[in-house]
Amino acid sequence: MRIEGISALVTGGASGLGLGTVKRLVRAGAHVVIVDLPQSAGDKVAAELGDGARFVPADVTDPDQVQAAIDAAGEAGPLRAVVHCAGIGSAIRVVDRAGNPGELAAFEQVIRVNLIGSYNMLRLGAAAMAAGEPVDGERGVVVLTASVAAFEGQIGQIAYSASKGGVVAMTVCAARDLAGRNIRVNTIAPGLMDTPLFDLLRDDIRDSLAASVPNPRRFGTPDEYGQTAQFIIENGYINGETLRLDGAIRMAPR
Numbered sequence: 379m380r381i382e383g384i385s386a387l388v389t390g391g392a393s394g395l396g397l398g399t400v401k402r403l404v405r406a407g408a409h410v411v412i413v414d415l416p417q418s419a420g421d422k423v424a425a426e427l428g429d430g431a432r433f434v435p436a437d438v439t440d441p442d443q444v445q446a447a448i449d450a451a452g453e454a455g456p457l458r459a460v461v462h463c464a465g466i467g468s469a470i471r472v473v474d475r476a477g478n479p480g481e482l483a484a485f486e487q488v489i490r491v492n493l494i495g496s497y498n499m500l501r502l503g504a505a506a507m508a509a510g511e512p513v514d515g516e517r518g519v520v521v522l523t524a525s526v527a528a529f530e531g532q533i534g535q536i537a538y539s540a541s542k543g544g545v546v547a548m549t550v551c552a553a554r555d556l557a558g559r560n561i562r563v564n565t566i567a568p569g570l571m572d573t574p575l576f577d578l579l580r581d582d583i584r585d586s587l588a589a590s591v592p593n594p595r596r597f598g599t600p601d602e603y604g605q606t607a608q609f610i611i612e613n614g615y616i617n618g619e620t621l622r623l624d625g626a627i628r629m630a631p632r
Contacts (some may be wrong), residue, residue: 382407385454390464392418394573398600404430409454438495456510460503492541524567530629553618562617569624572597591625
C-alpha cells in the first residue's frame with residue numbers, strides 16, 4: 379500500500395512506540411489521527427507535526443470514543459491503516475510473596491485494556507475499511523502490538539503475557555476472517571524498547587537489560603518500531619504474521 383495521502387490512525391500515538399509510528403507515517407505523507415488519553419501529550423505532538431497530524435482523545439476500550447476517532451480519521455479520506463500501540467503493563471504474581479492469590483481485578487484490567495482494547499480497535503477499524511473501495515487490491519491494513527512476553531513471559535507478567543498472547547492468537551484468525559474484504563492484519567511483538575516504561579529505571583539496570591540483547595546490545599527505538607509498521611503497511615504480501623522486533627532476545631524467567 380502506498381502511504382502517501384492515505385488516512386491512518388495510531389493509538390498510543392502521543393508517546394513511545396505510537397509516537398515513533400506517527401512520525402514515520404507523517405513523514406511518508408499520511409494524514410494521521412493520534413489516539414491517546416485526554417491527559418496525554420497528544421495535542422502538543424499534533425501541533426509539532428503540523429497539518430499531517432490530528433489528536434483525538436479516546437480510551438481504546440470505549441466503543442463510542444474509538445468510533446469518534448475513526449470518524450475523524452475518515453474526514454481526511456477512507457481509513458486505510460490502523461496501528462494499535464496503546465496498552466498497559468502489570469506486575470502480578472499467581473500467588474504473591476505473602477501467600478495470597480494474585481489480584482483478580484488487576485488481571486482483568488490488563489486483559490481489558492490490552493486484549494479487549496485490541497479487539498475493539500480491530501473490529502471498528504476493519505469495519506470502516508470494509509466500507510471503502512479497494513486500491514490496488516486492498517482496502518486497508520491493521521497492525522496490532524503484542525510483546526515477546528507473549529512467548530516468554532517473566533515472573534510477574536502473568537496478566538501482561540496472557541493479554542499479549544491473546545493478541546498473537548487473534549492475528550492469523552483475523553487475517554483469515556478479513557481476507558475476503560481485502561484487509562490485512564499483522565502484529566509486531568517488540569522486545570526491550572526505549573519507551574517511557576523504562577524511564578524510571580536506574581542507569582545500571584538499564585545497562586544490564588540492554589546487555590541481555592544478543593545483537594545489537596541495546597534497547598530498540600520507537601523509530602525502529604515505526605519503521606517496521608511502515609514496512610508492514612507498504613508490503614501487501616505480509617498478512618497474518620507476528621513479527622518479533624527484539625534483537626534475538628529470549629526473555630529469562632526474571
